[in-house]
Amino acid sequence: MSNKPLIGMNADFRAAARSMPAYSYIAAGYFQSIINAGGVPVVVPPLSDPESVSTLLDSVSGFVLIGGADLDPRNDGFMLHPSVRPLDPARETSDRMIMAEIAERRMPVLGIGTGMQLMNVQQGGNLFLHIKEDLPGAVPHHDPQDPNHRHTLDVESDSLVGRVYGDGEIRVSSRHHMAIDEVAPGFRVTARCPDGVIEAIESEMMDWFAIGTQFHPECGAASALDIRIFEEFVDAVRERTEQEIRLVA
Numbered sequence: 001m002s003n004k005p006l007i008g009m010n011a012d013f014r015a016a017a018r019s020m021p022a023y024s025y026i027a028a029g030y031f032q033s034i035i036n037a038g039g040v041p042v043v044v045p046p047l048s049d050p051e052s053v054s055t056l057l058d059s060v061s062g063f064v065l066i067g068g069a070d071l072d073p074r075n076d077g078f079m080l081h082p083s084v085r086p087l088d089p090a091r092e093t094s095d096r097m098i099m100a101e102i103a104e105r106r107m108p109v110l111g112i113g114t115g116m117q118l119m120n121v122q123q124g125g126n127l128f129l130h131i132k133e134d135l136p137g138a139v140p141h142h143d144p145q146d147p148n149h150r151h152t153l154d155v156e157s158d159s160l161v162g163r164v165y166g167d168g169e170i171r172v173s174s175r176h177h178m179a180i181d182e183v184a185p186g187f188r189v190t191a192r193c194p195d196g197v198i199e200a201i202e203s204e205m206m207d208w209f210a211i212g213t214q215f216h217p218e219c220g221a222a223s224a225l226d227i228r229i230f231e232e233f234v235d236a237v238r239e240r241t242e243q244e245i246r247l248v249a
């Protein structure tokens, strides 16, 4: 039997505009990182009903929730902010259904960028809608001229990101204007930018491997250490699958 787990990944979506048809897409860094870490990616376009989400999650062993534009704060009971560029509703509706069912099943999940923000709000946390206004002392977390913009990271040593990055100066790729404000119950902060902005969260629940990074370990300028995040994730997926097999036997 293959030891390469199937890992779902939510693709982004753009509605038809002028002469362009609607299309779904995903940056290669996401699926390439899963391949490099020993998994087999399954790219999923937006789904529109819970039954399809259930069927999908029956077929994969873990899930990567990718980055993208912004979650619409109105879906969480907050007002729209002028800086917000919402995701296409087809993607956001699908992502929210997928995340809810992942949580229900305690399926291993890695959320990156928007994916981490979704994990946090779906689990009961909330977000700063615009770092520049909410945290005026923060360093830049996004440079429109430089997709590989980096800043340093302070990690908790007793965590997955601590284990991955170890001691010494860590620099990670950053492209966001929102950030986690209150962390969802059951999660803890495991990395921050030195300005205090939350950069990684991890589940504290014994029965659920769930990790989120605000930074982008999949990006083109990723370091050799960044790939370790994906390796840890794929290892956790394998471990969970083996546990399930033992339970059924």
Ligand SMILES: N[C@@H](CCC(=O)NCCCC(=O)O)C(=O)O
Residues within 6 Å of the ligand: 027, 066, 067, 068, 069, 070, 071, 112, 113, 114, 115, 117, 175, 176, 177, 178, 179
């Ligand atoms: N809502 C977020 C978006 C952060 C994010 O995911 N950025 C990466 C976008 C490009 C990609 O798909 O990788 C914010 O706070 O700005």
